[in-house]
Amino acid sequence: MNNMLSRVADSIYWLGRYLERAENYARFIDVNYNLMLDLPPGMDEQWEPLIAVTGDLEDYKKRHPTSDRKSAIFFLAFDEENPNSLLSSISRARENARVVRENLNKETWEKLNEVYLQAKQGYKAKIWQMDDPRGFFIHIKYAIQLLYGIADTTVARTEAWYFNRLGQYLERADKTSRVLDVKYHILLPAPEEVGSPLDYLHWMALLKSVSGFNTYRRAYGKIVPHGVVEFLMLDKFFPRSTFFCLTEAEECLYKISGYSGKGFSNSTEKYMGELRSKLEFADINDVINKGLHEYIDDIQIKINIISNTIHENFFMTRDNLVEQKQVNE
Amino acid sequence: MLFDTYHCSGNYDEMFTPDGECRDHYAPFKATLEHMPKKKLYRLQHSTGKAQMAMGMTFNVYHDNEGLEKILHLDIVPRIISGAEWNRLEKGLEQRICALNLFLQDIYNDRKILKDGIVPKELILSSRDYLEPCVGLTPPKSIWCHITGTDLVRDEKGKFYVLEDNLRCPSGVSYLLESREIVKRAFPELFNKLGVRPVSDYPIKLLNMLQSLTGKERPTVGLLTPGVYNSAYFEHSYLAQQMGVELVTGADLMVQNQRVYMQTTKGLEQIDVLYRRIDDTFLDPLTFNPNSLLGIPGIFDAYRAGNIAFANAPGTGVADDKAVYAYVPDIIKYYLDQDPILENVPTYLCEKQDDRQYVLDNIHNLVVKETNAAGGYGMLIGPKATVADHEKFRALIKSNPRNYIAQPTLSLSTVPTISKENIEPRHVDLRPYILYGDKIEVLPGALTRVALVKGSLVVNSSQGGGSKDTWVLYE
Known part of the structure; x- marks a missing residue:
């Protein structure tokens, strides 16, 4: 098996990231819609926090005066000017796949192409105007999960696989920590509201938005803020906890470099190992003592550094013209 | 019957003789099609475009810098070539x-x-x-x-x-x-x-x-x-x-x-x-x-x-x-030291004086092509062009004769093709692919390009052409 072209590795990594992003958005929208149905009468729908989770609230506010459901769903799912919207993410995933199509198997390409055509169809059908758009988002979520299934059973565990997973797990680590950051602060209730039905609904929605409700229940039982934080950030077994994602991403790096000793063989492995072990040996008190927001902020900065070093270490190519001139001289 | 209204005139039809008889190598195909409800045939044709879209069988067309993905229309009625x-x-x-x-x-x-x-x-x-x-x-x-x-x-x-x-x-x-x-x-x-x-x-x-x-x-x-x-x-x-x-x-x-x-x-x-x-x-x-x-x-x-x-x-x-x-x-x-098995279309080289004079005099009957162009561009189809176009090409030829050749207009054979209402004859060409490695090998199949517009002779995809599957038979 040949080594991968840097350009191809780049595209496959981003294919992983964008698909994960799209799947997360589909789930977020579905869960938030469900939550809104349970709000007491007279209470306004809350979509702004969800947009805040995606990190694009500023951009949203520039173009949309209100945070009504239709505007929010349009922005999150179909707005082509929002580079992270579901449709933008799927389009980019597909564009990256198209560029490296020779590296994908037929099923993967055709199913991904189908998801893309369905997302475009959703745009044409103006899904955001529908009274109940959940069917669309649930369908997209499953269609992407089908792609994961196809990959799991057909893709060889070579470099391409690990670059794809690296992208996927980094994206997931990022999204889970963001969802926790934003929601936690909104949810920390006034003392008199603790344990109220509404409080429960919100915590449940938070867990559901990362598909973790049932797992949390079995592992932790009672829904308490500290438990949720520990579960989403530090849990050793839940595949969407930040710690778990970083562990998997780190494993991908070692598979890519072929390094099996202790420590690291490149700067990405170094930063990844540091971050992973920080979470591995942290307990919930460390997080709370530092302050959840500060703690998560630090994680996000480090994930960004890791992303940048991935680019530098694996994807950057040299300009062949410059090189040639040097040789000629 | 599906083919009752099928008429071709003047040119060679791949499926029917001039008397309207189905050629032998098409007979089983004709029998199958005649047993198929017309609706089903059209449904199959319709689903083809969808399948191509899903497979991403697209080519890009650029317009105002915005990329558009298009499919090359595939007509499902095959072009069949006998083994001999x-x-x-x-x-x-x-x-x-x-x-x-x-x-x-x-x-x-x-x-x-x-x-x-x-x-x-x-x-x-x-x-x-x-x-x-x-x-x-x-x-x-x-x-x-x-x-x-x-x-x-x-x-x-x-x-x-x-x-x-x-x-x-x-x-x-x-x-x-x-x-x-x-x-x-x-x-x-x-x-x-x-x-x-x-x-x-x-x-x-x-x-x-x-x-x-x-x-x-x-x-x-x-x-x-x-x-x-x-x-x-x-x-x-x-x-x-x-x-x-x-x-x-x-x-x-x-x-x-x-x-x-x-x-x-x-x-x-x-x-x-x-x-x-x-x-x-x-x-x-x-x-x-x-x-x-x-x-x-x-x-x-x-x-x-x-x-x-x-x-x-x-x-x-x-x-x-x-x-x-x-x-x-x-x-x-x-x-x-062999005679060519396949013939060339007679070609007038505008560079040669006699040929050039013939082309200038008969441009309304000829197809004029640029020697280096492809894709149906830089071309004049004399019989279908206007007098102004004839003049334009006469001038072009005179100013740069090396750059032009001319050929008689060929009628091009037809193959039954699914049109909006019926199966109708449409003109086709044939592009086989040949590999030359340790030996020369011709792929037993070809791209049949079809001019989808009635009567048109231009099969290029950039100008309204589609394609057909080409069946090369063992016998």
Whole structure:
């Protein structure tokens, strides 16, 4: 098996990231819609926090005066000017796949192409105007999960696989920590509201938005803020906890470099190992003592550094013209 | 019945004789179609476009800088060619490719054919496709044109003529292969019944051929594409995928010490063979077009040093020059001492004074073509053009006669094609694909391009053409 072209590795990594992003958005929208149905009468729908989770609230506010459901769903799912919207993410995933199509198997390409055509169809059908758009988002979520299934059973565990997973797990680590950051602060209730039905609904929605409700229940039982934080950030077994994602991403790096000793063989492995072990040996008190927001902020900065070093270490190519001139001289 | 209203006039129809009798090799197909409710046929046709979209069988059309993905319309009624007919075509193509390859080797080296005055020296040396840097070079195994996609047409008597040789980077083979998969779904029972020869091993043969171009046991092969914005990108990625080779762009490659390397996640890795899908003059800005951003500086040096093989070899375009085309029958005779099996369309070279006068006088009856253009551009169809257009081309010819040839208007054969209401005759051409490695092999299938507009003779996809699956029968 040949080594991968840097350009191809780049595209496959981003294919992983964008698909994960799209799947997360589909789930977020579905869960938030469900939550809104349970709000007491007279209470306004809350979509702004969800947009805040995606990190694009500023951009949203520039173009949309209100945070009504239709505007929010349009922005999150179909707005082509929002580079992270579901449709933008799927389009980019597909564009990256198209560029490296020779590296994908037929099923993967055709199913991904189908998801893309369905997302475009959703745009044409103006899904955001529908009274109940959940069917669309649930369908997209499953269609992407089908792609994961196809990959799991057909893709060889070579470099391409690990670059794809690296992208996927980094994206997931990022999204889970963001969802926790934003929601936690909104949810920390006034003392008199603790344990109220509404409080429960919100915590449940938070867990559901990362598909973790049932797992949390079995592992932790009672829904308490500290438990949720520990579960989403530090849990050793839940595949969407930040710690778990970083562990998997780190494993991908070692598979890519072929390094099996202790420590690291490149700067990405170094930063990844540091971050992973920080979470591995942290307990919930460390997080709370530092302050959840500060703690998560630090994680996000480090994930960004890791992303940048991935680019530098694996994807950057040299300009062949410059090189040639040097040789000629 | 489906074919009751089917009438063709004047030209050769692939399915029916002039008396309206179904030709033998189409009989089982006709029987199947007549048992099929018309609605079902139209449903199958309709689902074809959807299948193509889902498979991403698209080409890009650029308009106002915004890329649009379009599919090449596939008409599911196949074009069927009997075994006997095909055998003759096959022999003719082998002969032609063999002679053209010898011609290329000769004109870049000994130039015997020019010295012997069979082909005028100035014609070759004045061709802008005669590449000076290739002079004195012999590619691996002396093969220049590894992949050819010859265009053929049939006149009103059913006789095949070669229209163009396409020795540069012929495209379309991916549509042939994918169309077969789609049409197989539409008429599964017919393939055995008729004995249709398979085409799916083409990528294997292509890879074998490419690998045979070096002495290495396991050479690294790549397909060089201009990139995702090229209209044939689907084909590039499809063929790379089917062969399991790297799809590379110029920016992925670099040359050091006359060797070509890919830039991988773990540094540089040497590449040995490139199936290039970019024009030869864009390959290397240091040797050819200095403005080329698609190419790889220094790669021609590596080629000269024998460290990279190209398919097709740079320089083949000169044999594709439409003025050189007129000499192909002489070229066959000269190198092989054989009469050509496949005929040329009679061609008037505007450079020759007598020919030019004839063309100027009869332009309303002729098709005028630029010697270097392709894709149906730079062309005048005399009988369908306006008087003003005739004048415009007369002036063009006079100002640059070397740049133009003319041919009589051919009627082009027809094949039943699904139109809005009915099955109607539409004009087609035929593009078989020929590989030249250890031996010359013609893929038993072809791209049949069809002019979807009633009466139209222009089959180019850029101008309203579609395609058909071509069934070559064993018998």
